Amino acid sequence: MDKLALTFELSYYLWGLLTLTIPIAIHLLSKHRGKLVPFAHIALIKVKNSPQLNQARLTQWLLLILRLLMLLVACAILAQLVWSKNADTSANLVLVSNDWLAQSSDAEKQQLFEDLNSSQNSRLFIIDGLNQSLSQRKLESKALLAFQGDTSSTTTPPLNIWANLAEISKTLPKAQKIQLYTTNRLNQFTGQKVAITNPIEWHIKSLPNTLPETKLTASLTIVSDANYQQQLLYVRGALDALATTLPLDLNIEYLDSSLVQEDLDLSQQQSHIIYLADAPLPTELVNSATSIISSEQLQGYTQADFPLTLATKLFAAQTKQWFADNARLSNQQITELPNLDLVNQQQTNTGNAQSLHLWLILILVILFMTERLLSEWPNKHSRQVEGN
Structure with a gap:
């Protein structure tokens, strides 16, 4: 099951939240009152609360809240707040190549079928190229036993499984483990190797070397x-x-x-x-x-x-x-991948993350305009009273 979460990609900018103490300190210091001096002859005068004074106090509290919200939103923009939809890391993600399905025996398919059923949260997908999304390659576990490949032919479409894994890992959390079932056929690993951030559990079926059957x-x-x-x-x-x-x-x-x-x-x-x-x-x-x-x-x-x-x-x-079609790779040639330190460290792997940057900027502009209008309102109101 997918999880929805708000995450910060640059969390060290959250130290900017300390700036929230600035408007609070200014508000408290501005509350300093002068010394009260008793004055005769007015002790019996009834004191009334001025409506303007109550409005001023309310305005000050609203301004304080608006300024705090402005600083809070600004920190969220700097920390790059995103709405992420991450796959559950406890899910058992299994990838199977078409060549493995074509070359595997019924007993091997049955074993994989049982392993999938024993897991409470298993998802099975077929690797068949980069032109389809992961959801479009989903295969029901019961379809494993019904899959019939052409094992008599050694010809199989070329594929770069490393590149496929790299594309798939971009949609997954870094902690998500991937189980991969493939063969050691050279045609399945055409192209350059790609660094992959997710841990990979390799299940490589070794195919025997063959001689050309046709002239x-x-x-x-x-x-x-x-x-x-x-x-x-x-x-x-x-x-x-x-x-x-x-x-x-x-x-x-x-x-x-x-x-x-x-x-x-x-x-x-x-x-x-x-x-x-x-x-x-x-x-x-x-x-x-x-x-x-x-x-x-x-x-x-x-x-x-x-x-x-x-x-x-x-x-x-x-x-x-x-x-x-007939050359074979060793397990070491397949599983040894480039050093992950070479991967761009600025790339994040937060699943299907949606940036909230533009929305936060819009909210910040609205808060700023509201704060400016509210801060000018007491002066405008007092000028109207004096004019009357």
């Missing part, structure tokens, strides 16, 4: 002319070397540069074109989505690592995706 595929057209015959031999040799070491599925077509003008639909047939010719490429091919690999991009034909250079050009996107 690297490419539809390749090699365009060449008579001036690049030597480079063409090196490219053929590099492709033969790759075919003996990697699981490849290549569809290779060799084409003379003079025939390119007659076959402009290459961009619709092939995924890559290696262009080893002096003649410029047709504009239709340059502007197409086909990957064009020119002779300038394939430097070092005679070097031993030339097959690796060619493989990087042909299969970079496929190997990068496979590496992100």
